[in-house]
Amino acid sequence: MTAAGRERRIAWSARLGTVLIRVLASTWRVRFANPALLKAAQEKTGVAIFALWHGHLLPLLWAHRNRDIAIMVSEHKDGEIITRIALALGFRAVRGSTSRGAARALLGGCRELESGHDLAVTPDGPRGPARSVAPGTTAIAQRTGAGIAPVAVHASRAWRLNSWDGFIIPKPFARVTVAYSDPIFVAAALPREATQETANLRAGIDRAGEIAATQ
Secondary structure, three states: OOHHHHHHHHHHHHHHHHHHHHHHHOOOEEEEEOOHHHHHHHOOOOOEEEEOOHHHHHHHHHHOOOOOOEEEEOOOHHHHHHHHHHHHOOOEEEEOOOOOOHHHHHHHHHHHHHOOOOEEEOOOOOOOOOOOOOOHHHHHHHHHOOEEEEEEEEEOOEEEOOOOOOOEEEOOOOEEEEEEOOOEOOOOOOHHHHHHHHHHHHHHHHHHHHHHHHO
């Protein structure tokens, strides 16, 4: 396929995806559990790093739309489609991941936080394993001082794709609960020490999921 053909396919896929998401998500009943914990994560620097599992990406994109949040998206070809959909929903984009463009993603994420924008990261993206935690999130938190806000979602009715991340798509008119857990502040003096916080981050996101499921 030519470059022009790939661009047309990406543009068409992104436009269609955005329309379908808006139509479906407009029927969801979204509510937030303990949003004060997000405020607590933002208290130190005024911004926070949203940490979420890749499989929860769709409903969380919708729930946090139009907030000018920067989202880290991989440089994989599918990442371009996700980027354009995210931009259409009122997000900013930082390209790169731990598997490709890691240094650029790290610097871009830090710049977004330092310029006053919250940052959203999927520590197990873009290819998993599911619920694994790459060190990039804690490294950014260590470098900027921003608090990490673990966040998860629960849908009363949802399709779960047969993909590595068990991608969740809430069904029409589903009740969608977004929950945060206690913020994580990385006080390590050196980036390599920040990787010791990965177990805490994994537990924090899972705890947010437990909270969402019981609300």
